[in-house]
Amino acid sequence: MIEALIFDMDGVLIDSMHLHALAWKNAFMEVGISIDEKDIFALEGENDVGIVKRVLEMNENASADMDTILTTVPARKHQLFDRDSVSLFDGVDYMLRQIKTKFRLAVVSGSDRKIVEMMMEKYFPGIFDAVVSGDDTKNGKPAPDPYNKAVEMLGVSKNNCIVVENATLGVESAKNAGIFTIGIPTYLTSKELGHADIVLHDHEELFRLIELLMRMFPGN
Secondary structure (H helix, E strand, C coil): CCCEEEECCECCCEECHHHHHHHHHHHHHCCCCCCCHHHHHHCCCCCHHHHHHHHHHHCCCCCCCHHHHHHHHHHHHHHHCCHHHCEECCCHHHHHHHHCCCCEEEEECCCCHHHHHHHHHHHCCCCCCEEECCCCCCCCCCCCHHHHHHHHHHCCCHHHEEEEECCHHHHHHHHHCCCEEEECCCCCCCHHHCCCCEECCCHHHHHHHHHHHHHHCCCC
């Protein structure tokens, strides 16, 4: 029996990863570190500290002090992030309102709590029963901690949950937590999400699958 659906935020519910990637690229550039936006797509799901550490690992010759970068770069990235250009993927709002009375719902995001709360208030007021941001666990994706926390907050069994993810590290996190995971390739290829239990083509296929779940479990 499926009791809960758990969604990643950026790239599943809202079309925002290109904006995050550009903000990270420019923030790192200001401290003399050059990265490609595709590098951030590959790191999607990590929290701020995880992203900075991984970028520094890719740029071993970076001269700036790590402690300074860990503080200044995420703060600058948040300033540069163009939150006004964020948009919902078509059909997401309708889908969530349809399933709100059928399943318990959660969001698990690698973004910082301030941004997550802002997106929840603007686009999804009253929709989600649990919200986990990148600030809410010591270890971010791909560690299982974020999804374990969501399941705990929802008060359901992992066996009765489904995760929807669009990021490699996010799929790893959900699988490491032992939860059935659907991959949706909004920014990456289907092959890059091949470790998910199933990989869909697009949001339309996701909506059809959720409609099927609603028919299968009408008594939820």
